[in-house]
Amino acid sequence: MSQVESPQPQDVAKPLSQSAAFLVLTINDGEDATRTARSVVASTDDLVKNVRIRSAENFFSCNVGIGHRVWDRLTGKPAPKELKPFAEIKGAKHTAVATPGDLLFHLRADNLGLIVEFERMLLEAFGTSVSAVDDVAGFRYFDTRDLLEFVDGTANASGPDAEHDTIVGAEDPAYAGGSYVVTQKYLHDLGDWRSQSTEAQEAIIGRTKFDNVELPDAGDDQQKAHKTLCTIEDEDGEHDILRDNMPFAIPGKGEYGTYFIGYSRHLWVIEKMLERMFVGAPPPLHDRILDFSTAVTGSTFFVPSRQFITDLET
Numbered sequence: 001m002s003q004v005e006s007p008q009p010q011d012v013a014k015p016l017s018q019s020a021a022f023l024v025l026t027i028n029d030g031e032d033a034t035r036t037a038r039s040v041v042a043s044t045d046d047l048v049k050n051v052r053i054r055s056a057e058n059f060f061s062c063n064v065g066i067g068h069r070v071w072d073r074l075t076g077k078p079a080p081k082e083l084k085p086f087a088e089i090k091g092a093k094h095t096a097v098a099t100p101g102d103l104l105f106h107l108r109a110d111n112l113g114l115i116v117e118f119e120r121m122l123l124e125a126f127g128t129s130v131s132a133v134d135d136v137a138g139f140r141y142f143d144t145r146d147l148l149e150f151v152d153g154t155a156n157a158s159g160p161d162a163e164h165d166t167i168v169g170a171e172d173p174a175y176a177g178g179s180y181v182v183t184q185k186y187l188h189d190l191g192d193w194r195s196q197s198t199e200a201q202e203a204i205i206g207r208t209k210f211d212n213v214e215l216p217d218a219g220d221d222q223q224k225a226h227k228t229l230c231t232i233e234d235e236d237g238e239h240d241i242l243r244d245n246m247p248f249a250i251p252g253k254g255e256y257g258t259y260f261i262g263y264s265r266h267l268w269v270i271e272k273m274l275e276r277m278f279v280g281a282p283p284p285l286h287d288r289i290l291d292f293s294t295a296v297t298g299s300t301f302f303v304p305s306r307q308f309i310t311d312l313e314t
């Protein structure tokens, strides 16, 4: 029997880069806007090549995600099994807000210059067919730390494990090679965070600050650390995701944040993590990281296989 080849994913399971940008767009109303947007999305690979060839020594990658609202309009196909709009999660104290987003461009590079050049060409090609609703440029902070000064990304899998955690397989054959992605922009109250003792901060994250060692999990009814709330286990074992969080900042405006991006083979896994963080496990013991970090955006996309994107035009 001949082996059926799985479609090639976009650059989902890549190592952390030095720079990144998260460009979120909505597609404007009308058939013209849809046609233009479809054609630009389909030709993303050509734009990527234009940029790559001019700086061959630098890493550059671009992942395109499509949101539920425009899936049918843009692709003319039934949506991936689990794809739905990001649903607001209201905890007793904190809310994971849902904000608009039809297209996500997750850009990663060693050099922010390449990202800016790509975005300029991309937005020129889209013209008036889209509106930019958010555009965040992230940078790599010391020792891969976030702006709360903890090493971020340690529990991520790499290599074949990362593919297994993030890439859809036989459970949705039409969308094999794709990945669900959730983004949230968090703003930190750094003054308040920095006034906490190191021990208090470590208890909130669940790891030591200096050397990144995991702390023991709290008991069932106790306040749990961030890393415990985000560990999802059931009879099938642990369900992992791939995070590529980036710090971002505009110090002159007092703006310091973490752009959360999580790729997953199953959307429900990220949804479960968010529910445990915002509602608490058990309720109302929410993730204390939220007392110092406010989610100001929240969107869900599907990043289909490379071929699916290229075929959109035909």
Ligand code: HEM
Pocket (backbone or CB within 6 Å): 146, 148, 150, 151, 152, 153, 154, 155, 156, 184, 186, 205, 207, 226, 227, 228, 230, 231, 241, 243, 258, 260, 262, 270, 273, 274, 289, 293
């Ligand atoms: C772990 C930071 C939001 C999922 C961690 C760790 C840090 C961190 C420092 C421990 C080191 C590591 O394993 O990477 C943050 C910050 C956030 C944020 C600063 C935003 C303010 C989120 C969100 C999710 C999430 C929204 C999921 C919906 C995870 C997971 C782990 C983790 C799955 C690994 C847990 C394990 O040890 O298995 N995060 N995080 N994080 N975080 Fe977050």
